[in-house]
Amino acid sequence: MASSNILLPEEQFQCSICLEVLTDPITTPCGHNFCQACISGYWKSTEQCQCPMCKETFDKKPKLKINTTLREVVNHFKGIQVRDRDESPAAPGEVACDVCTVTKLKALKSCMECLTSFCETHLQPHQIAPALKRHKLINPVENLEDRMCKKHKKPLELFCRTEQMCVCQFCTVTDHKGHHTVPLKKEFGEKKAELGRTKNQMQQMIQKSLQKVKEIKHSMELSNRDAEREREESEQVFTTLVRSMQRSQAEVSKMIGEKQKATMRQAESLIKALEQEITELQRRCSELDQLSHTKDHLHLLQSSPSLCPPTSTKDWPDVSITQNKSKWNVQKDISQLDKKVRRALSELEEKLNNVLEKSKGDDLKRLQQYAVDVTMDPDTAHPLIIVSGNGKLVRTGHFEQNHLYNLKRFRSRVAVLAKEGFSSGKFYYEVQVKGKTGWNVGVAKESINRKIENRYTEQGFWTVWLSFQVDYEACTDPHTPLSLKSKPEKLGVFVDYEEGQVSFYDVDTRSHIFSFTGCTFTEKLYPYLNPFDDYDGSNSAPMIITPVNQTP
Structure with a gap:
């Protein structure tokens, strides 16, 4: 019998969805085999009709028919497996024959009528006697009583999708009358398919996380080498x-x-x-x-x-x-x-x-590795602010726009927040302020007061600004004047949430402007833009969220 197992490896008869030996095998037009219940459940849960193995898409759902030849081969294979494991004592974790008295042999089948498990020898009456042949035999399982309906004492052969529970035939005409019920076999196939998809999604998530860990470790190595060289x-x-x-x-x-x-x-x-x-x-x-x-x-x-x-x-x-x-x-x-x-x-x-x-x-090049895609949220914009359709451009209009009442919207500051908030890790973004005579750029916490304008640090702002064309200041309490060699046209903003740091850079000169340090962040931080008013037309230039270009 060992040679039989070598000639017929079990993998050749496995369904790739449930990973069990094929039951009622179906062959798709692309040549792959699946259990009838498994492939039916898979196609029912997906929008496209395609092969789970090779991903070939079918314009029209194929009409499924059982491959009778393959079924006979599979049944023959199952018989070989049964003969190979027959007449062997039940090992720990295996179902033992309930009839054996001296040596408990491994059960071959369990009878849902007798509520008993039988080895090959004690199963023979069920294969010979006409009355016993009508009994429902299943693969050996323990606790057969749990597979019987407590109320009707009949096998649980159906699954009620309405109440998500197993039921017997009599339940469908009593307590579960009118409910959506399907055979256990069909539900099993669909659940197996769903588990397979969930497993694949989780494996993809694991791979993404492992890749992210690899990228972070690589960044750490680069940072250590750069720091050593600079030292x-x-x-x-x-x-x-x-x-x-x-x-x-x-x-x-x-x-x-x-x-x-x-x-x-x-x-x-x-x-x-x-x-x-x-x-x-x-x-x-x-x-x-x-x-x-x-x-x-x-x-x-x-x-x-x-x-x-x-x-x-x-x-x-x-x-x-x-x-x-x-x-x-x-x-x-x-x-x-x-x-x-x-x-x-x-x-x-x-x-x-x-x-x-x-x-x-x-240093700036290292920080640019933490660049994130920032999109401004029009629902938070002051009525004077105009946000472009892609959320990358912000400018100040001369008239307030008609907006529905929104608690998130700024009413005092001519400002807008990004859609994306961050409550951990590091992030970096860049904004163009070229041509403007006044602006305010940085980050703000989620719970900022958007109706009354008070001091910035007390309200959870960490920003720098240009006012009256020449005065560059960090919005500390009180404000800190900034002495800059050149007028920044593009600002880089870096945040390290855990370290409590917010830093600003002149991207063109690659020079550091100012850093808030020793901050304590307890809620989400959002990129913050304030293009200032434009009463006389001198401050009409927009603020633009630009892609981060990591120049060498």
Whole structure:
């Protein structure tokens, strides 16, 4: 019998819908086989008539007929399976014969009339006796009493779709009269088909989730590599800067030391010359003192030339000027060196700024990976606001539009929210504000007061704005002025819900504008646009939600 199983693998006779051995097999025009009940239930639950296996679509529902040849082959196969497992003791979890007394053999069939399960030997009377042949035999099951109607003591052979329960034939003419009932076999096939579809949907959801996990892990790896590279570049720049400063400091210290030594040598030389002159002058003073006490007229007159002051002395005020000039030269040299150091520092600063700007650009590129498709919700728009049909363009009109009363609609601020709200994770979107003289962009919580305008942070707004064409501010409490090098034409808004962060970027220059940090979010956040009023026509340019272009 083992060879029979090898020649006839069970997979060849399985229905791909219920995954059981075929019952009343049907062959579709494309050549695939299914249980009659399974394929009927499948086609009934789908709009298109197509093969569950190859997805071939049929313009007209095929007329199903049982493949009698295949049915005989399947029945023969089932007989082989039965013979292979007959006369073996019932294993744990298998249905045992209720008649066996010594060794409980595995049951081959269960009788719905006798409410008893039989092995092959004890089943033989049901296959021989005419009265027993009329009994309904099913595959062996336990607790046969549960398969009988409690009220009529008849097999539960039907399914009431009205009350979603199993019933017997007598129930259809009593408690379930007029209800929609179908054979258990048919309902089984349709339920199997439904379970198969549900399983496929769940498997697709699992695959999508696994793919998302893979993408997130890949993003984490890229982020870690980018962070490590940026860290190494910044360390290199700062190391170069520190070494340059140390080298410049050493050069200045050395130059000052050399100038100081030269000044000391000059001072020592001058002091020595002065001491010599002082000695000579003291000698002459002594001689003059002696001559001043002499009474010899001739001696005094003969010694008169020595009364003249010495002519070899230096002009010490000039020497002092020379010393000041020497000091001025030292300051001049230091000034020149200072200029050189400043120039080197300026070059290093420029290089550092380039690295930092590149780092900011890489940071923005990383955030753009969290881009979401944002569509503005016209049901929330202030009556002055006009929202385009695709929800991507917002502009301010000069007259209020006639709208039905709506609690979601803004009445105080000329603003509009997006349809999409976010209560976890990270998201990013971009909006064009080119040509506008006033605007307000960011996110707002779902429960914001849309009738009364109070301070933004108290009402759950995290935004930046341009007012009066030149004043850029973050809407903190109080507002924080923003000093921007250029006028942004496209803004990027990034939100990290769990970290409590909302950041704004100038997309064209790839530079950071402002960040709200340490926020606590407890409800959904919605992208928020406020195009401001347009009283004089100078602020007529629209605000446009643009696709995110992750430029390299």
